[in-house]
Each structure stands twice: as C-alpha cells, then as structure tokens.
Amino acid sequence: MNQLVALRDGDQWVQGVEEVKGFVKNYFENNFRESWENRPNLNRVLFHSLSIEDNTFLLEPFSLDEVREVIWNSDGNKCPGPDGFNFNFLKACWEIIKYDIMDFMHEFHSNAVLPKAITASFLALIPKKDHPQALSVYRPICLVSSLYKILSKVLAARLKKVMGKLISEVQSAFLPNRQILDGVLAFNELLDLAKRRKDKCLLFKDGVVGFVLVCCLGL
Numbered sequence: 001m002n003q004l005v006a007l008r009d010g011d012q013w014v015q016g017v018e019e020v021k022g023f024v025k026n027y028f029e030n031n032f033r034e035s036w037e038n039r040p041n042l043n044r045v046l047f048h049s050l051s052i053e054d055n056t057f058l059l060e061p062f063s064l065d066e067v068r069e070v071i072w073n074s075d076g077n078k079c080p081g082p083d084g085f086n087f088n089f090l091k092a093c094w095e096i097i098k099y100d101i102m103d104f105m106h107e108f109h110s111n112a113v114l115p116k117a118i119t120a121s122f123l124a125l126i127p128k129k130d131h132p133q134a135l136s137v138y139r140p141i142c143l144v145s146s147l148y149k150i151l152s153k154v155l156a157a158r159l160k161k162v163m164g165k166l167i168s169e170v171q172s173a174f175l176p177n178r179q180i181l182d183g184v185l186a187f188n189e190l191l192d193l194a195k196r197r198k199d200k201c202l203l204f205k206d207g208v209v210g211f212v213l214v215c216c217l218g219l
Helices: 017-032 052-058 064-072 087-092 094-111 146-160 180-197
Strands: 006-009 012-015 121-127 138-144
Touching: 006 017, 012 017, 052 146, 064 087, 064 094, 064 146, 087 094, 087 146, 094 146, 138 146
Parallel strands: none
Antiparallel strands: 006 012, 121 138
16 A cells, blocks of 8 residues: 655655645645635626527436436546445446436536535545655545536536537647647647747747646636
C-alpha cells in the first residue's frame, strides 16, 4: 500500500500522519478557495445562443433509456467513491436498483439540488513522476459517488449534442467532430507566416496544473 509519510514544504519537511494530513488539507483548501475580486463583466459580449428546440431538448425529463445507456457505456472497474459502488455493481443489480436511481434523477430534475452526501468525494493523489516529494507533483483525482457520476454523465451526453453550436470554430479540441490537430496545423501556419514576414509576435503557453478552479460568483 502506498503511503505519504513526508512531504516537502519549500525548504522544510512535513512529517507525521496528522501533520501530513493537515498540510494536504490546507494546501487544497487554499487552492480551491475563491477570493472575492473585482472582475470585468461580459454583459456587452454577444454569445451564441441555443434555439428553442435545443433548450427544450436539454430540459426534458431524464429517461430510463438514457440513464441505462450512460451506465452501460461506462467502465465498470474504476475505483468507487465514498458510496463504495462502481458501475459493475450498477449493471449487475440494474433490475433491482433502476427505479431508485430514476427517483434520484427525477428529484434533481425537479429541484436542481444535490444532497451534500452525493457531492462528497475522495481525493486520490497520483504521482506524476517517481519519488515525488512535493504536492505539486501529484495529480489530484476526485473519486465521486456513483449517483454523481451518473448524473454528470447524463448531463454531459446532452450538452455534447449542442456544445458545437455555442463554442467558436477556433476551438478545435475536446468537441465532437473537431480535431485537436487542426489547432496545431493552424499554429504552425501562423508561425511560419510570422517568420517569412519577419513580424514580431507574442506567444502565450497555457500553464498546466493538477486542478482547475472555476469561478461561479455571479452566475
């Protein structure tokens, strides 16, 4: 079994079970916490919008067939979350538990509220390299409950069918029918053009972090 017995904090070491637990807790609380800041608003920016038909589709009550399809298309052997159930269990016991699952889905559709127990998760730390010493070289993976997975996958499956109508064509990755290589090719052509013209240009490389914080203030 893998264990975290010590972690480096700058030039110092954090050792001991309780000390490491407290350090990890504070680290992720500080990184996930949103501070109140004045930010520019987007009130005058015109975004693409969905048609009435698309909105109606997104707001339809969840069906038994779409929930079952999501479960059967999911890997059944992935690590379970706090509830201890993976998708293999859900598939094996589908005829027994399907109505309970649908009750949960219909309840969310009606109230758009999730109990705190459903949103609870385990945070697993996956090392990015051998002999990790600092938390920054761990990739945090949230292990969520099976019901949370089902709900998020059903919502994602619906959104997947309309996202292409909302996101600009210049976004070439992580969308159906778009290829990430299109962005690479466009960048190479732009760089080649700048070299031939001997133009000055500014390139920005997006940083890679083990977590992403989404600001929901004001939404």
